[in-house]
Amino acid sequence: MKIIVLGAGVMGTAFTMPIADNGHEVHLVGTHLDGDIIEEIHETGVHPRLRSRVPDRVTPHPIASLGEAIRGADLVVLGVNSHGVAWAAEVLGPLLPPQVPVVMLTKGLHGDGSTLRILPELFSAHLPSGRVTNVMAIGGPCIAGELAARRHSSVVLSGRDPVALRTLAQALRSPYYHVWTSTDLTGVEVCVALKNLYALAVGLVIGLLEQEGIASNGARMHNLAAAIFAQGLYETAYLVRLMGGRVESVYTLPGAGDLYVTCQGGRNSRMGRLLGLGMAYAQAKAEHMPSESVEGAMLAEAIGDTVRTMIRTGALDAGQIPLMLRVIDIVCDGAPVNIPWEAFFREVN
Amino acid sequence: MKIIVLGAGVMGTAFTMPIADNGHEVHLVGTHLDGDIIEEIHETGVHPRLRSRVPDRVTPHPIASLGEAIRGADLVVLGVNSHGVAWAAEVLGPLLPPQVPVVMLTKGLHGDGSTLRILPELFSAHLPSGRVTNVMAIGGPCIAGELAARRHSSVVLSGRDPVALRTLAQALRSPYYHVWTSTDLTGVEVCVALKNLYALAVGLVIGLLEQEGIASNGARMHNLAAAIFAQGLYETAYLVRLMGGRVESVYTLPGAGDLYVTCQGGRNSRMGRLLGLGMAYAQAKAEHMPSESVEGAMLAEAIGDTVRTMIRTGALDAGQIPLMLRVIDIVCDGAPVNIPWEAFFREVN
Numbered sequence: 001m002k003i004i005v006l007g008a009g010v011m012g013t014a015f016t017m018p019i020a021d022n023g024h025e026v027h028l029v030g031t032h033l034d035g036d037i038i039e040e041i042h043e044t045g046v047h048p049r050l051r052s053r054v055p056d057r058v059t060p061h062p063i064a065s066l067g068e069a070i071r072g073a074d075l076v077v078l079g080v081n082s083h084g085v086a087w088a089a090e091v092l093g094p095l096l097p098p099q100v101p102v103v104m105l106t107k108g109l110h111g112d113g114s115t116l117r118i119l120p121e122l123f124s125a126h127l128p129s130g131r132v133t134n135v136m137a138i139g140g141p142c143i144a145g146e147l148a149a150r151r152h153s154s155v156v157l158s159g160r161d162p163v164a165l166r167t168l169a170q171a172l173r174s175p176y177y178h179v180w181t182s183t184d185l186t187g188v189e190v191c192v193a194l195k196n197l198y199a200l201a202v203g204l205v206i207g208l209l210e211q212e213g214i215a216s217n218g219a220r221m222h223n224l225a226a227a228i229f230a231q232g233l234y235e236t237a238y239l240v241r242l243m244g245g246r247v248e249s250v251y252t253l254p255g256a257g258d259l260y261v262t263c264q265g266g267r268n269s270r271m272g273r274l275l276g277l278g279m280a281y282a283q284a285k286a287e288h289m290p291s292e293s294v295e296g297a298m299l300a301e302a303i304g305d306t307v308r309t310m311i312r313t314g315a316l317d318a319g320q321i322p323l324m325l326r327v328i329d330i331v332c333d334g335a336p337v338n339i340p341w342e343a344f345f346r347e348v349n
Numbered sequence: 350m351k352i353i354v355l356g357a358g359v360m361g362t363a364f365t366m367p368i369a370d371n372g373h374e375v376h377l378v379g380t381h382l383d384g385d386i387i388e389e390i391h392e393t394g395v396h397p398r399l400r401s402r403v404p405d406r407v408t409p410h411p412i413a414s415l416g417e418a419i420r421g422a423d424l425v426v427l428g429v430n431s432h433g434v435a436w437a438a439e440v441l442g443p444l445l446p447p448q449v450p451v452v453m454l455t456k457g458l459h460g461d462g463s464t465l466r467i468l469p470e471l472f473s474a475h476l477p478s479g480r481v482t483n484v485m486a487i488g489g490p491c492i493a494g495e496l497a498a499r500r501h502s503s504v505v506l507s508g509r510d511p512v513a514l515r516t517l518a519q520a521l522r523s524p525y526y527h528v529w530t531s532t533d534l535t536g537v538e539v540c541v542a543l544k545n546l547y548a549l550a551v552g553l554v555i556g557l558l559e560q561e562g563i564a565s566n567g568a569r570m571h572n573l574a575a576a577i578f579a580q581g582l583y584e585t586a587y588l589v590r591l592m593g594g595r596v597e598s599v600y601t602l603p604g605a606g607d608l609y610v611t612c613q614g615g616r617n618s619r620m621g622r623l624l625g626l627g628m629a630y631a632q633a634k635a636e637h638m639p640s641e642s643v644e645g646a647m648l649a650e651a652i653g654d655t656v657r658t659m660i661r662t663g664a665l666d667a668g669q670i671p672l673m674l675r676v677i678d679i680v681c682d683g684a685p686v687n688i689p690w691e692a693f694f695r696e697v698n
Contacts, residue, residue, distance in 0.1 A: 152573040180694045219492070223501060
């Protein structure tokens with residue numbers, strides 16, 4: 001296959017490893033934000049943030065060469081960030097024959113003020129009017145650096161067409177890249193988007209523990225972190241069902257697996273720590289992580305107003321998502337951390 | 350309330366903290382294995398393994414005083430280990446008025462060669478013939494040392510009678526001990542038993558990483574651990590449904606929450622590491638953890654034969670529990686670690 005990956009961030013680039021190893025012809029096209037990365041790959045063969053050598057089968061391109069690179073492509077993979085989805089659809093639309101499927105690595109949800117949408121729907125909505133493209137997505141616990149190091153990584157390829165899923169999964173699978181398939185595109189996308197927000201919430205505990213210290217008997221705060229982890233999955237299940245997804249996605253790779261891996265460190269955890277230490281979000285962001293994308297906070301900002309509106313109109317039940325609402329308050333309004341225990345696990349019993 | 354806790358291990362003793370703080374009259378009765386512990390609490394007021402002061406409201410007793418201590422009790426709490434459940438029923442049976450409910454802290458499953466049973470059923474089966482006692486259970490992510498240090502801990506009290514659950518949860522709750530209720534006794538008990546086995550499986554990755562080392566780009570093996578974590582929950586959901594429980598228990602505190610906390614360290618993880626390093630189970634146990642209870646391995650031993658029989662008779666589908674079967678092979682037969690990727694996540698799609 002000829003595969004175009006648009007977006008040369010860590011995930012887009014790491015994804016080129018298994019597909020290049022599988023013998024596909026791979027073209028990695030940087031966005032206008034990736035100019036330096038593409039240049040560095042050209043010069044040294046190494047992705048600067050991934051600190052890994054890009055396979056020889058992968059041809060790097062600047063965004064200006066997209067039109068040329070995409071000619072004859074069998075598959076386009078989107079590695080842009082959540083802010084780049086509409087742009088990508090608008091750029092790709094005129095270049096992309098309708099029969100070429102798209103696979104999104106991008107994670108997020110879109111709030112338009114009154115409803116929440118998964119990103120494959122946002123992408124499709126920005127394609128030329130009337131265009132029907134098979135948009136699939138990959139989700140699951142996959143730290144880019146580990147995939148780039150060819151360490152065992154397990155993901156779910158999701159979409160609406162089971163035959164297309166099976167064929168494509170076969171083409172993507174490698175001895176270290178384990179690809180399952182799911183027709184629950186909505187469930188998978190909701191899970192993998194929300195995990196960033198809930199990983200930030202679990203990360204709060206790192207800061208709370210630093211403040212309070214280890215107890216005299218050696219006790220830490222794993223019980224607290226685990227309760228937040230579980231409440232996050234509970235709320236994820238509520239939203240997955242509400243948006244038409246299946247709960248199976250919540251307790252498998254996209255939900256539990258991806259939340260687990262995202263809690264093992266990374267930017268959401270680091271921001272959670274700062275907030276747990278008592279810093280206001282704006283200060284934490286400006287002073288400690290000014291140029292870093294904290295995806296959990298980006299999600300809170302992207303859907304905060306929409307979620308609040310949907311609660312006012314009765315489209316969402318505030319009692320089912322108290323932890324999400326607290327994270328939105330923390331990120332959007334600078335509210336202090338104050339875990340709403342009494343509101344957790346409403347449905348149990 | 351007058352509450353008797355039978356079993357002075359770390360969990361039984363830690364449980365006395367919130368109930369004593371709530372003003373109940375608490376009696377901690379050691380089993381015949383807990384003689385030294387009870388003596389030490391008498392002398393120093395401190396539980397030796399928990400390294401925490403036992404509240405003054407808690408009266409320690411040796412097993413010989415059980416009959417005296419239990420007189421007028423409103424509640425009996427079982428803190429014995431999984432091997433002690435039948436014994437506890439036989440000892441308590443003649444002493445316990447039928448209207449006094451029992452709450453089990455003990456985790457495990459019982460395999461009798463042809464079927465699997467949750468421990469509350471095993472306990473009831475060993476009560477005097479015809480006796481009907483309300484047996485409830487507490488599950489969820491609760492490391493004993495953290496509860497003893499009065500750090501936020503969240504659990505589910507489960508049983509068949511919603512009114513009794515609500516009343517008792519109210520009596521147990523404290524500002525740091527968060528108690529929800531669930532009528533899914535089967536689901537909760539299956540989840541909290543299996544988490545030990547799957548935490549051992551996640552722990553394998555610690556050893557595998559030590560063997561392989563950190564990659565040149567800094568990559569570890571969190572993706573691998575997360576996939577095993579998710580497969581564990583997938584298999585848990587299969588068994589919960591099969592035994593008549595509800596999947597809600599899998600993605601909340603008893604399943605995801607308790608597995609998460611159990612993966613943060615402890616004996617299952619330490620055994621997993623040794624196995625991941627390539628040691629055979631018998632050698633790892635004998636040389637490194639001779640006198641320690643590794644609950645995940647104990648569960649594999651307790652249910653291994655029964656699970657294999659149930660697969661032969663068609664009562665269990667081997668394709669739904671490949672990870673459990675591998676852990677059983679490792680623990681019961683000394684099989685090497687070899688992750689059965691191709692068999693994971695059978696139902697997805």
